[in-house]
Amino acid sequence: MYDYSDKVQRERAWYKEGIKKQHFFNSKFFYSDDRQRYNYSYAKHEMERFLEEKAAKSNSFPPRPSLLIAPIGTGDDLKYLSFLTDDITGIDVAQEALDKVFNPEVKLIQCDMRKMDCFLDDQFDVVVTPLFFHHFNGMHKLFMQEIFRVLKPGGFFVSLEPSILHPLCWLTRSLRKVVGNITGQVEDEAPFFPGQLLLAMRESGLENVTLKGASFSHNRLPVWFAKINNVFTRPMKDIPLLKYFAWMCLYYGQKPNKKA
DSSP states (O other): OOOHHHHHHHHHHHHHHOSOOOOGGGSTTTOOHHHHHHHHHHHHHHHHHHHHHHHHHOTTSOSSOOEEESSOTTSTTHHHHGGGOSOEEEEESOHHHHTTOOOTTSEEEEOOTTSOTTSOTTOEEEEEEETOGGGSTTOHHHHHHHHHHHEEEEEEEEEEEEBTTSHHHHHHHHHHHHHOOTTOOOTTOOOBOHHHHHHHHHHHTOEEEEEEEEEOOOTTSOHHHHHHHHHHHGGGGGSTTGGGGSSEEEEEEEOOOOOO
16 A cells, blocks of 8 residues: 555646656557547546436435535536536645636635545535546545545435446556556556445445446547447446446445434
């Protein structure tokens, strides 16, 4: 297990140092900013559609929910989540990231998700953690316990994470041992087995824990190929077992209502 304080410092440094390094496998044949933007955007739009469905179908979903985005990073997820409410709080351990969020209506707090002392128990109707847990493998349960604490009874939790079961994920992880960290990822950042987070969600106390595929198109796939792939793989997103092999998986759970 890595040293947590050192890991946090490396996460903060990542916002200053950039992402991609010069390498043959980062050439136009294997990588482009357009591929990166499209494939991540597609997965996040699936998260947006999923939340829209939950908001429309759930009787316990309030009309103006209090939303926590944790971590908020540089604010990219706001365009996918702002439809829910105007009561949005965003936290991040890196002030370097918060300084890049240009939305005066969002309450921004520098805070460590391991211990969110800045919040009371039962404070938020919805907590969304986009692309967070794969940065802290082995600590899912610790973070989920704190997320459970700040969720209101009946509140919703949603996460979006890469699965190690996707063929290109295990291929790129294997290649990294040969060609090195050419994408500039933070050390220890890696996709994980979906069951790890599902177990942590259940052990924290969440109920109605479910998973569905968000996208089967890896960010290294050309845009034209990813668009075709998205059409043909859409029916697989809810199929048992197959959905675990998505590149991005959506996780959902609900905090039980307190008994009278």
